[in-house]
Amino acid sequence: MKSLFWDVIPAKDIKDTLWDELDDTKIKINLDKFEEKFNNVKKEVKKTVVEKKKPDKKEKKTFLEPDRTRMMSIVLNKIRIDTLELSDAIEQYDLKILTQDVCSLLLPILPNEAEIKEVSNFQGDIMEELAPCDQFVLIISGIAAFRERIKAIIFQYNYLSDYMIIIEEINRVFKVFKFMKEDKNLKRLLEIILALGNYMNGGSFRGGAFGFTLASLTKLADTKSSGITFIDYIIKFIYEQIKEPGVLSILKDLKEFDKLQYQSIVESSKQMENRWKDVLALKKALAENKDVLLDEDKSEKFMSSFYTDAEGKIKEIKESVEKIDKDYEDLAKFYGENPEKFTMVQFVDTFRKFTKDLSEAHTKYLEKAKKKKK
Secondary structure (H helix, E strand, O other): OOOOOOOOOOHHHOOOOHHHHOOHHHOOOOHHHHHHHHOOOOOOOOOOOOOOOOOOOOOOEOOOOHHHHHHHHHHHHHHOOOHHHHHHHHHHOOOOOOOHHHHHHHHHHOOOHHHHHHHOOOOOOHHHHEOHHHHHHHHHOOOOOHHHHHHHHHHHHHHHHHHHHHHHHHHHHHHHHHHHHHOHHHHHHHHHHHHHHHHHHOOOOOOOOOOOOHHHHHHHHHOEEOOEEHHHHHHHHHHHOOOOHHHHHHHHHHHHHHOOOHHHHHHHHHHHHHHHHHHHHHHHHHHHOHHHOOOOOOHHHHHHOOHHHHHHHHHHHHHHHHHHHHHHHHHHHHOOOOOOOOOHHHHHHHHHHHHHHHHHHHHHHHHHHHHHHO
């Protein structure tokens, strides 16, 4: 057999290299054909296959539960950032490494107190003898307020967009409140409904009313007489008797009720306030660990980049939500309602249904009028 002149890597230098992962004994070779091509003698007395012995690989120590190890491994393999590099990035708030996606992936795998306590029992060479996920736990836990840092970074990424969404919804509520108090066409429509209702009720105890509850608006489409609903008659009356179709221009404004997300505003503002508490927790933790922070720690610089602005926006949202509640109380009372019994949610739902019924009756009337004209 001819020889292949190559330089062989000593077995002691194989560990943790590409060659440590390879096993050439798995390759099936047709030795007869191979020897026909590369044999330098006509006949070989004996064929031998030398079995390659791989250097022993020492199993690394782990203290973590299998499920947590699996979860950490998946995330660490996905983000592909060396743990020491990750540790430096967290201390220095390196947002080129700690992107929004990376932080969101990291948060669920950050070590808890029990895991830190278990892994801290390890005695030996961390990098050589400890499993990768355990290394992650031990190294990351050495950073003061590591969890609060990641949460604060996530908050910093999101607070501006969250603020804009919430404020937009809040402003829509105030716009509707203004419309409900000041719009002349709405007042005229309610005046028409009151007049027709009193006429319908005649001399009964329901007649001669000076006003009606807002919940009554949801019943107009269900009140029928001679094959026509009361809300259908209102549209007909506006067009054919008093000839004030301009009153129905309020349908456009009333459709704003479909966009109102009062519950969402309340929940979103609470969530944002809770995330702000994570930032406050970081501020407190940094103050408590001031003496042990490294010189290269950039916590102060990071916090100063957004803290004052975010604090102002959190305060604005909180005050705006409180103002919604206060303004709704005034509005409910303006319509003769008890705000404790007729809540903001009921108010929105009532006008959503009323708008839908009124819009359907209006469309039906216009279609009928069009057919009649033809």
